[in-house]
Amino acid sequence: xxxxxxxxxxxxxxxxxxxxxxxxxxxxxxxxxxxxxxxxxxxxxxxxxxxxxxxxxxxxxxxxxxxxxxxxxxxxxxxxxxxxxxxxxxxxxxxxxxxxxxxxxxxxxxxxxxxxxxxxxxxxxxxxxxxxxxxxxxxxxxxxxxxxxxxxxxxxxxxxxxxxxxxxxxxxxxxxxxxxxxxxxxxxxxxxxxxxxxxxxxxxxxxxxxxxxxxxxxxxxxxxxxxxxxxxxxxxxxxxxxxxxxxxxxxxxxxxxxxxxxxxxxxxxxxxxxxxxxxxxxxxxxxxxxxxxxxxxxxxxxxxxxxxxxxxxxxxxxxxxxxxxxxxxxxxxxxxxxxxxxxxxxxxxxxxxxxxxxxxxxxxxxxxxxxxxxxxxxxxxxxxxxxxxxxxxxxxxxxx
Ligand SMILES: [Zn+2]
Numbered sequence: 001x002x003x004x005x006x007x008x009x010x011x012x013x014x015x016x017x018x019x020x021x022x023x024x025x026x027x028x029x030x031x032x033x034x035x036x037x038x039x040x041x042x043x044x045x046x047x048x049x050x051x052x053x054x055x056x057x058x059x060x061x062x063x064x065x066x067x068x069x070x071x072x073x074x075x076x077x078x079x080x081x082x083x084x085x086x087x088x089x090x091x092x093x094x095x096x097x098x099x100x101x102x103x104x105x106x107x108x109x110x111x112x113x114x115x116x117x118x119x120x121x122x123x124x125x126x127x128x129x130x131x132x133x134x135x136x137x138x139x140x141x142x143x144x145x146x147x148x149x150x151x152x153x154x155x156x157x158x159x160x161x162x163x164x165x166x167x168x169x170x171x172x173x174x175x176x177x178x179x180x181x182x183x184x185x186x187x188x189x190x191x192x193x194x195x196x197x198x199x200x201x202x203x204x205x206x207x208x209x210x211x212x213x214x215x216x217x218x219x220x221x222x223x224x225x226x227x228x229x230x231x232x233x234x235x236x237x238x239x240x241x242x243x244x245x246x247x248x249x250x251x252x253x254x255x256x257x258x259x260x261x262x263x264x265x266x267x268x269x270x271x272x273x274x275x276x277x278x279x280x281x282x283x284x285x286x287x288x289x290x291x292x293x294x295x296x297x298x299x300x301x302x303x304x305x306x307x308x309x310x311x312x313x314x315x316x317x318x319x320x321x322x323x324x325x326x327x328x329x330x331x332x333x334x335x336x337x338x339x340x341x342x343x344x345x346x347x348x349x350x351x352x353x354x355x356x357x358x359x360x361x362x363x364x365x366x367x368x369x370x371x372x373x374x375x376x377x378x379x380x381x382x383x384x385x386x387x388x389x390x391x392x393x394x395x396x397x398x399x400x
Contacts, residue, residue, distance in 0.1 A: 002026045002041040003364075003393065007052035008371045009379075010035075012358035013337075013344050017377060023052070025364040028393030033358050047368045047388055047400055051379045053340070055113025055365040055389060056320035057347030057356050060200070060257045060278045060308025063117050064124040066106075067091055067099030068313035074286050077206045078219040084313060088120075097127055103318055104131045107309075108396050110319035111367025111386030116200065116255070116308070116351045118173045125159050129168030132396055134365060136351045137163045138173035138200050143184040144229040152184070169352065171198040177241045178209045178220055182248050189250035198352055200255035200278070204241040206287075210261045213241050242266035251275055255350050257308060259293045260284060267297055276350045277305040279342065281326035282315035295331050299338055306347040307339070321383055328381065336377055366390040368400060 003025040010021025012033055024032040024039055032039075068087045073079045107115055114134035119125040125137045139159035143152035156172065163170040172192045174180040180188070185201075192199035204210060212220035216236035224230040237244050242262060245251050251273035259277050262270070270277065277298050284292045298305045307327060309318045317323075320343055327339050348356025355365040368388035371379050389397040 001043060002031070002039075003043045003045065004038055004041040005045045005052060005366065006038065006048050007050060007368070008048045009051045009376055010358065011051060011053040011340070011377060013054055013341060014357040014359060020048070021052075023358060023364070023366070025393050028364055030358055030360055030362050030364050032360060045388075049371055050368040050387065050400060051371050051377065052366060052368045052388075053380070054344045054356050054358060055367045055391065056111055056343045057114040057116075057306070057351065057353065058107060058112050058309055058318075058320055058323075059116045059255065059306035059347040059350055060280055060310055061103075061107075061115050061117045061318065062119075062311035062313070063100045063103040063115075063128055064096055064119055064121055065099070065311035065313040066103035066318070067095050068311070069316070072313045075288055077208055077287055078223065080287070080314065081223065087313065093123055096121065097123060099312075100124055100127050103312065104128070104133060106318040107133065107320070108389055109385050110321045111369070111389055112320045113365035113367065113389065113391045113396075114348065114351065114353055114355055116171070116198070116347070118200070119159065120155075122159060122162050125163050126166055129163050129166045132391060132394075134353055134355060134363065134391060136169045136171050136198060136353065138171040138198070139163070140173040140175055141184070141188060142175045142179045144179050144181055144224060145231060146181075148229060149181065149184050156188070169197075171200060171351070173199070174201050176202040176205070176209065177244050178212050182237070182244065185245065186248035186250050189248065189254070198255055198350065200257065201245075202258055203245065203254075203256040204261040204266065205258035207261055209241060213237055213244055214239065240266050242269055246273065255306070257310070258283070260289055260291055262294065267294060267301070270298070271301040271303060275303065276346075277303060278308045279305055279327060280308045280310040280315070281330050282317060282323055283310040284330070285326055286314045286316075292330055295327070296334055299334065304346040304349065305342050306350050307343040321380065321385070325381060336381070340377075340380070364390055364393040
């Protein structure tokens with residue numbers, strides 16, 4: 001069945017906005033875009049009072065932490081890490097899975113149609129994969145030392161197989177260069193490359209991580225030591241997090257979340273490796289960070305940064321609308337169109353998904369927001385929720 005969607009303003013993202021534009025869909029995919037007289041179809045959806053654009057792609061999320069919302073400290077990062085470890089040990093499976101469901105609903109409500117979700121629990125990986133959204137589930141690995149490497153590897157492969165057996169798309173997520181020993185980070189990177197799947201990590205998120213990787217001391221030393229995951233003679237790598245990953249030949253097209261603590265040498269290495277930064281402004285705000293990812297420099301250097309909410313444990317919201325506003329709060333000089341690219345097509349390309357723009361052949365993943373008075377593209381910044389959401393031609397939400 002063919003469907004026509006009429007828009008007050010159609011924003012394809014990879015081409016200019018179209019006043020009174022339309023989209024022709026067939027079998028869940030976009031067939032044509034246009035304006036003026038439209039083809040006759042079996043079904044027409046009238047969104048003429050609305051801005052219609054591709055659904056958001058949230059490039060960095062942890063739905064298994066949604067149930068931690070409201071229970072976590074803000075400000076001090078190490079205190080937060082301790083609370084996150086305690087949450088993971090204490091939360092019931094039912095509670096965690098209810099959180100995943102709530103998180104998916106919240107993502108969809110903001111017009112997010114695809115998510116790169118980091119999971120370490122099989123039941124979470126399965127639930128996210130089977131959700132209404134388009135998903136890439138990243139199997140998370142923590143392997144700081146020799147003895148944790150083999151069990152972590154097996155768990156990671158089990159998660160990958162589980163996602164694939166459920167018809168989903170999978171990726172790898174070595175947690176970070178401070179929690180995954182260099183040899184495992186490099187091995188995971190090589191495996192992702194061989195398999196042709198995306199790989200993501202938290203990189204240079206905090207000053208504490210930077211210090212631990214450089215010199216082996218600071219609060220992360222005590223934290224790792226208490227967990228029995230640190231050799232007594234570890235004295236750091238004498239490098240920044242980014243340069244440590246580069247040394248492992250694992251930076252090329254790495255989807256690198258946060259990158260708050262980067263210097264000029266790091267930026268040059270990330271650009272040379274065509275890495276994919278993921279800005280998580282809600283998380284940066286949660287921790288009151290003064291220094292955040294140099295998003296403007298990454299755009300200027302020709303990289304394709306993405307936007308992510310991170311988890312509800314370090315962000316009050318999983319709404320990509322809130323995330324877009326938070327990004328705008330940090331980088332008001334970056335044109336809105338570029339921020340929307342980060343929140344749509346750049347995320348889709350990073351995750352290897354056929355969505356994130358209105359082009360023939362891509363999935364019909366669509367969101368719509370009320371056009372208020374003279375607001376055009378800026379209508380997205382004024383919206384609390386999406387009034388219409390479609391994933392692969394299937395309507396997830398329609399209050400238009
Ligand atoms: Zn994260």
